[in-house]
Amino acid sequence: MRKIRLRQLLPVTAAALVLAGTQLASASTGSAPGAHQRAEIVRLVAKQTQSQTVDTGQKGHSLGDQLVIAEDLYQNGKKVGDHAVVCTYVHTGPDTLQCLGTFALSQGQITGQALLHLPSRSAVDVAITGGSGTYNGAEGYVHTVPAGSTERHLTFHITR
Template identity: 40%
Template sequence: MVAVTTVSLAAVASSASASKDPYTLDGDENGKRAEVISLTSTSTGTSMVDNGTRGPGIGDQIIITANLFRNGVSYGTEGAVCTRVAARTTHCTGTFSLPRGQVTWQHLHTVPTGAPPSDFEVAVTGGTGAYATARGYAHIASISESGGAFTLYLVC
């Protein structure tokens, strides 16, 4: 089981704001803001939990934590839990803790056993702070044991 948490985000469409964050959100006439963020991640911990029958099976979990970077500078942390729900399918939920709030995500993904997923999307399900009304998705470009890369597309 490999989780999305070992990935990264980048680039932002930004405008000036009172925030100390140089990556601010552009607003439209309806008050909606769009942001594209590219990050990279470095794993800070991965733990496998073998639930149920010994060996790979439904209910097994992987817990992942990572540090997030934007343009090589520390930009937050991530935590996620993936649960095996079928022989080759996992359901993952996670949270990115960023300078202006948190962004939550989830996905259901089927991959060959033992193969890390890559080049897919996860749904953004909400957030806190500047991301309290966040919706959108993240495109996952690559994942490895040590980290990864992805792009987050938000409308807040």
């Protein structure tokens, strides 16, 4: 196995999908997304706790290798959930990863995915692909912004 530099990957970790496990503040938009939809804006901080690269083939980055990341999620300094993401290398030179993530919160879970191009030190938007519990039927995206080598600021734009 070969470890990769987290500073290169953290800004694009699809992970990048986090929701609060405490009461969420709803923010209505100027125009309603739909008759039965409501919009929510949720801001959280993700702090990486573990990461591992799984080298499945040739030494170094090759197709099918995986990056596995775990993060704790915080809102107003209080831990509100966990985030896990698995990214698979789908192209090398430059590196491109397909990432799938799940955010576990006390009120339910949210899933998301993104295709990430490395290295990237800029903000990334991750598609919300679904949810459970309170987040059943969730859609939208998560805007992720790097805030150091092991921290990201996340803004969820959720409709359902």
